[in-house]
Amino acid sequence: MSVSRLTHITQIGVEQMGALADSLEDPEVLRLENLDTDLRPPASALAFTKRAVDDDAANSYLPFFGLDSVRQAAARLVERQSGQAYDWKTECLISAGGLSGILNVLLATLEPGDEVLLTDPIYVGLVNRVRLAGGVPRFVRLLPSAQGWRLDVAALASLDPRAVRAALLMSPCMPTGAVFTREEWSALIAFCQQAGCWLINDAAMERIVYDGRPVIHPAAFPGMRERVISVGSASKEYRMIGWRVGWVVGPADIVADVARVSISNVVCQTGLAMGAVATAINAPDDGISACVEEWQRRRDVLLDELGDFVVVPPHGGWSFLLDVSPLGMDGATASERLLASGKIAATPMVNWGSANSDRYVRFVFANEPVQRLRGVGERVRRALL
Numbered sequence: 001m002s003v004s005r006l007t008h009i010t011q012i013g014v015e016q017m018g019a020l021a022d023s024l025e026d027p028e029v030l031r032l033e034n035l036d037t038d039l040r041p042p043a044s045a046l047a048f049t050k051r052a053v054d055d056d057a058a059n060s061y062l063p064f065f066g067l068d069s070v071r072q073a074a075a076r077l078v079e080r081q082s083g084q085a086y087d088w089k090t091e092c093l094i095s096a097g098g099l100s101g102i103l104n105v106l107l108a109t110l111e112p113g114d115e116v117l118l119t120d121p122i123y124v125g126l127v128n129r130v131r132l133a134g135g136v137p138r139f140v141r142l143l144p145s146a147q148g149w150r151l152d153v154a155a156l157a158s159l160d161p162r163a164v165r166a167a168l169l170m171s172p173c174m175p176t177g178a179v180f181t182r183e184e185w186s187a188l189i190a191f192c193q194q195a196g197c198w199l200i201n202d203a204a205m206e207r208i209v210y211d212g213r214p215v216i217h218p219a220a221f222p223g224m225r226e227r228v229i230s231v232g233s234a235s236k237e238y239r240m241i242g243w244r245v246g247w248v249v250g251p252a253d254i255v256a257d258v259a260r261v262s263i264s265n266v267v268c269q270t271g272l273a274m275g276a277v278a279t280a281i282n283a284p285d286d287g288i289s290a291c292v293e294e295w296q297r298r299r300d301v302l303l304d305e306l307g308d309f310v311v312v313p314p315h316g317g318w319s320f321l322l323d324v325s326p327l328g329m330d331g332a333t334a335s336e337r338l339l340a341s342g343k344i345a346a347t348p349m350v351n352w353g354s355a356n357s358d359r360y361v362r363f364v365f366a367n368e369p370v371q372r373l374r375g376v377g378e379r380v381r382r383a384l385l
Contacts, residue, residue, distance in 0.1 A: 005131075005132060005134075008131050009128050009131055009132065010124060010127075010128065010350075010351040011351070012123075012124045012125055012128070012347075012351075013124070013347045013348055013349070013350055013351070013352075014033060014034050014035075014347050017033040017034070017335065017339075017345050017346070017347045018033055018034050018345075020339065020345070021033060021339070021345035026343065028343050029339070029343045029344070029345055030343065030344045030345065030368055030372060030373070030376065030379075031345055031364075031367050031368060032344055032345055032346050032362075032363045032364045032365070032367075032368065033345040033346055033347045033362075033364065034347070034364060034367075035174075035235075035236070035241075035318055035319070035364055035366065036241065036364075036366065036367045037236075037239050037241070037291075037318070037366035037367050038366075038367050038368070038369065039239050039287075039291045039294060039295075039366070040239060040287075041238055041239045041240045041243075041276075041280060041287075042238060042279070042280045042283045042285070042286050042287050044279045044280065044283045045238065045240060045276040045277065045279050045280040045283070046276075048275055048276040048279045049243070049272065049273065049276040052271075052272045052273075052275055052276065053272060057271075058271040058272045058274075058275065059271055059272070060271050061267065061268045061271075062268070064262075064263050064267065064268050065093040065094060065259055065262070065263075066092075066093055066094025066247070066269055066274060067094070067274045067275060067278065068088075069274075069275060069278040070094055070245065070247070070274045070275065070277050070278040070281075071088045071089075071092045071093065071094060071247070072088045072092075072278075073277070073278040073281040073282050074088075074092055074094070074232060074247035074249060074281065075087070075088035075091065075092040075249055076088075076281075077232065077281050078092075078203075078217075078219075078230050078232070078247075078249040081203070081206065081215060081217045081220075081230075082217040082218075082219035082220045082225075082228075082230070083217075083219075083220045084219050084220070084225045086249055086250075087252065090252040090255065090256070091249060091250060091251065091252050091255050092247060092248070092249045092255065093247070093248050093255060093258065093259050093262060094245060094246070094247050094248075094269045094274060095231075095245075095246040095247060095248055095262060095266070095269065096244050096245070096246070096266040096268075096269050096270065097233060097235065097244040097245065097246045098202070098204045098231055098232060098233025098235060098246035099125060099129065099233075099246075100244075100246060100265070100266055101231040101232075101233075101246040101247065101248045101258075102126065102129055102168070102200070102202060102231050103129045103132065103133065103265070104248065104258050104261045104262045104265060105200055105229055105231060105248060105254075105258055106129055106130060106132075106133035106135060106166070106168075106200070107133045107261045107265075108254065108257040108258045108260070108261045109165060109166050109198050109200070109229075109254065109257075110130075110133045110134055110135045110165055110166065111134065111165070112134035113134065113135075113136060113163075114134070114135050114136065114163070114164075114165035114166070115135065115136045115137075115138040115163040115164045115165060116130045116135040116136065116137055116138060116164070116165065116166045116167070116168050117138050117139075117140060117159075117164050117166070117167035117168070117169075117191070117197075118130070118137050118138065118139055118140075118167075118168055118169075118353075119139070119140055119141075119142050119151065119169065119170075119173055119176075119178070119353075120139035120140065120141050120142060120353035120354050120356070120357070121142065121173075121175060121176055121321065121349060121352045121353035121354075121356075121357040121360065122139075122170075122173065122174070122175075122352060122353050123170075123174045123175060123352065124351045124352045124353075126168055126170075126202070127351070127352075127353070130168065135165070135166070136163075138159065138163075138164060139353060139354055140152060140155055140156045140159065141155055141354075142173065142176055142178050144312040144321075144323070145312070146312075146313075147313065148177075148178065148179075148312060148313050148314070148315050149173070149176045149177070149178035149312055149314075149315075150178075150184070151178070151180060151184040151187065151188070153183075153184065153187045156187055156188070156191055157187070157191075159191070161191055161194045161195030161197070162195070164191075164195040164197050165195075165197050165198065166197050166198040166199070166200055167188065167191070167192050167195075167197060167198070167199050167200065168200045168202065169188060169199060169200070169201060169202065169218070170201075170202035170203075170204070170205070171185075171206065171216070171316070172205045172206075172208060172209060172314070172315065172316030172317035173317070174204075174205065174317055174318075174319065175317075175319045175320075175321060175349065175352060175360075175362045176312065176314065176317075176319075176320070176321055177312075177313075177314020177315055177316055177317040177318075177319060177320050178314070178315065178316075179209055179213055179315035179316040180216065182216055185216055185218060185221065186221070188218070189218060189221050189224055192224075192227060193223065193227070197227075198227060198228075198229055198254070199218050199224065199227050199228045199229070200229050200231065201217070201218050201219070201228055201229065201230045201231065202231055203217075203230050203231060203232045203233075204231075204232065204233040204235065204236050204237075204246075205236045205237065205316060205317050205318070206232075206237075207237055207288055207292070208236060208237060208288075208291075208292055208295065208316050208317055208318065209292070209315065209316035210292070210295075210296045210299065210314070210315055210316055211296075211315065213315055213316065217230075225251070226251050228250060229248065229249070229250035229251075229254060229255075229258075230248070230249045230250060231246060231247070231248050231249075232246060232247050232249070233245070233246040233247075234246070234273075234277045234280060234281075236318070237286075237288050238277070238280045238281070238286060238287075238288070239287070239291065240273075240276070240277060240280060243270060243273035243276060243277060244269070244270050244273065245269060245270060245273050245274055245277040248262075295318065295365065295366060297370055298365040298366075298368070298369075298370055298373055299313075299314060299320070299365050301370050301373045301374060301376075302320070302363060302365050302373055302376060303320075304377075305373070305374070305375070305376045305377035305380075306322065306376065306377055306380060307377070308377065308381065309322055309323075309380065309384075310322070310323040310324075310325075310326055311323070318364055318365060318366035319362050319363060319364045319365065319366075320362070320363055320365075321349065321360040321361070321362055321363075322334075322346075322360065322361050322362075322363060322380075323359055323360055324359060324360070324361060324384065325359035327384055327385070329384075330348070330358050330359060331348035331349050331350060331357075331358055331359060331360050331361045332348040332350055332358070334346075334348065334361050334383075334384060335347065335348040335361050337383045337384055338361065338379075338380065338383045338384070340383070341382055341383040342379035342380055342382055342383035342384075343379065344376065344379055344380065344383070346361045346362060346363055347361065347362045348360075348361050348362075349361065349362055
């Protein structure tokens with residue numbers, strides 16, 4: 001019998017779909033189920049990693065809160081995005097990946113029973129971390145349309161903010177690819193100010209935005225520097241998934257509390273990886289712009305291929321959602337049929353937010369080149385129609 005803290009911790013679905021797709025050992029299967037990417041990390045980061053293998057100093061527990069070089073680089077990155085100054089010694093620490101940082105921040109900010117505002121649909125891994133930290137998810141809807149997703153500002157305004165201790169927000173959101181407009185950020189920030197709560201900014205994909213959309217950082221808004229805790233990661237923008245390096249940047253008092261959690265949790269980060277991440281952040285050519293252009297091409301091919309279906313276009317990120325409810329099925333059924341008859345691995349959105357998420361399957365377009373994505377429409381039609 002599981003302990004009580006695991007009562008509401010659900011599977012994410014990706015682990016099952018990934019294992020099933022791996023087991024088929026079929027190169028024709030399109031791997032659209034997980035957030036890998038085939039686009040390479042910055043060359044300077046790869047070279048640094050190879051040298052680090054022979055560097056004895058990289059084979060160490062120390063320093064516990066991250067190398068000075070990567071803390072400095074991460075603090076400067078958040079400064080550039082937000083327009084706010086941060087002291088890297090007291091307002092930045094390194095985590096063992098972005099999601100480790102998220103959990104550490106939640107453990108440092110929540111009392112049992114505190115509510116956490118999340119958009120819906122949302123990555124179930126964020127929901128699970130809220131629950132592991134003793135929090136209670138409070139969802140505000142993202143509204144789908146043929147033009148993309150929009151925050152339900154009216155529903156947000158109707159929520160009682162008094163029990164909300166934190167808002168855990170991501171733009172671009174995952175799995176939807178929703179990107180908050182300035183007006184939507186303003187509404188979210190007004191809610192956080194009314195609630196007197198933290199705004200935890202999951203910035204893992206903040207620069208992966210399409211069609212010329214601006215990058216908007218919540219700490220840039222008046223009065224928000226002392227409320228925003230930014231959690232970043234090298235995994236998505238820098239394509240350094242296996243390095244497992246993230247960062248937490250925010251006001252000194254709360255970062256000190258996060259540090260107490262961090263040293264009691266993973267203890268330290270990946271020594272071989274941290275210097276490489278600093279190199280990537282500081283690189284004159286980090287490759288992000290070129291990669292965003294390529295990911296946008298892949299998105300556009302898939303949207304064109306799936307024009308006969310109900311797809312909500314993503315404005316950023318690596319994935320979008322296909323609504324299969326008009327076909328008279330749920331996401332789990334569609335996922336099974338896509339793999340069996342279409343050779344497409346796609347994750348059903350069971351538990352990814354409210355019960356309404358069950359109607360979707362997620363397509364990730366970061367890991368398959370354009371030439372393999374062409375013809376997806378025919379595969380989907382064969383599987384689902």
